[in-house]
Amino acid sequence: MIRIKTGQPEKPGKGGAAGEHAELPGSLPVDGTDATKRDAVSRETAETPAEREKALIDSTPAGRATSDDVADPDALAQLLDVGKAYGNVDALRGVDLTVRPGEVTCVLGDNGAGKSTLIKIMSGLHDYTSGTMLVAGDERHFSSPRQSLASGIATVYQDLALAPLQSVWRNFFLGNELTRGPFGVLDIKKMKAICGEELTKMGIVIPDLDRPVGGLSGGQKQCIAIARAIYFGAKVIILDEPTAALGVKQSGVVLKYIQAARDAGLGVVLITHNPHHAYLVGNHFVVLKLGRVALDASKDEVSLDELTAQMAGVSELEALEHELRKDDVTVSTSPLDVD
Ligand SMILES: Nc1ncnc2c1ncn2[C@@H]1O[C@H](COP(=O)(O)OP(=O)(O)OP(=O)(O)O)[C@@H](O)[C@H]1O
Structure with missing residues (x-):
């Protein structure tokens, strides 16, 4: 189901029919007319990205602009109408997100x-202030990262939490070292063997596992961090901008690895600014704008152009361009600015 929202609609409640949302301020028009009449610019005939963005919004059936926040029995994790307020700042409001096994859910959004x-x-790290978070069907409020990890959610941050001077295998087992015997001697042989096996299984080739991680490429480091999370039982991996600091080739390595994780049945949440990367591996796309869901669509419901337009906020950019082109702007020079 595709959902596109404009403005900053309030959610009136769960599971309402389309008609209940007709009065939402700032939401899509709910006029009860044939949807085709509202498609002033059809998605097929739209030529510019802005027209396509508008067409996509116009073509959204009225009822679809509402929350579809119902529990999905197949979901590994789900946010239903979730909000988070920091004092009087609403960082998130009415957010729905479903993480399913064998799917990559991309969360896109600007700063x-x-x-x-x-x-x-x-x-x-933070609790939510409204809505519900379900993990494996149970409502959860985590009070520590350990709780999240224990329930199968692993987060791989941009800084990766790897120790650069330590070897690949040490990093793989960091904090979970295997020991043997009554004196708890590190079982280096076993750790190296498992680390090698796991990396090979996921298609990562690192010839020397004794190499310090700091000397590896950004892509390889990302892959090690992801492989580690999977090996230690993650069902859901959240990747925070994994390709942000990488070149094309290294991004390719990481995206391939994300696909491998997805194909292994994990639920992947890919957080990114980059719609191109998201579209290559994503099954589902959620675009956030100012803490609200601006677009919620699966891959067969949205094209790369449409996703890019949503991300770029084409209509906002055009308004900005228009402002810049205005020739009535006068720049006054303060006497203090004159040499
Ligand atoms: N601890 C906090 N206290 C108050 N406001 C906060 C806090 N953390 C985030 N915010 C506000 O919440 C909103 C969302 O911030 P958030 O960091 O989640 O966005 P983001 O999409 O991750 O942005 P970026 O890509 O720049 O990291 C912003 O307006 C931000 O200023």
Whole structure:
């Protein structure tokens, strides 16, 4: 189901029919007319990205602009109408997100959209202030990252929490070292063997596992952090901008690895600014704007162009361009500015 929202609608409650939402301020028009009449610019005939963005919004059936926040029995984790307020700042409001096994759910958004807040809620750093979070069907409020991890949610942050001077295998087992015998001697042989096996299983080739992690490429480091999370039992992995600091080739390595994790049956939440990367591996896309869901669509419901337009906020950019082109702008020079 695709949902596109404009403005800053309030959610009136759960499970309401379309008609209940007709009066929402700032939401899509709910006029009861044939949807085709509202498609002033059809998605097929739209030429510019702005027209396509508008067409996509116009073509959204009225009832779909409402919350579909119902528990999904197949979901590994789900946010239903979740909000987070920091004092009087609403960082997130009415957010729905479903993480299913074998799917990559991409969360896109510009600076301040609420992506970090969403990660913090799911990874146990912050609690949410409204709505419901379900993990494996149970309502959860995490009070620590440990609780989130224990319930199968692993978060891989941009800084990766790897020790650069330590070897690959040491990093793989960091904090979970295997020991043997009554004196708890590190079982280095076993750790190296498992680390090698796990990395190979997921298609990562690192010839020397004794190499310090600091010397590896950004892509390889990301893959090690993800492989580690999977090995230690994660069912859901949240990846915070994994390709943000990487070049094309290394991004490719990480995206391939994300696909491997998805194909292994994990639920992946990919947080990114990059619609191109998201579209290559994503099954479902949620665009956040100022803490609210601006678009919620599966891959067969949204094109890359439409996703990019949503991300770029094409209509906002055009308004900005228009402002810049205005020739009535006068720049006054303060006497203090004159040499
Ligand atoms: N601890 C906090 N106290 C008050 N406001 C906060 C706090 N953390 C985030 N915010 C506000 O919540 C909103 C969402 O912030 P958040 O960091 O989640 O966005 P983001 O999408 O991750 O942005 P970025 O890509 O820049 O990291 C912003 O307006 C931000 O200023």
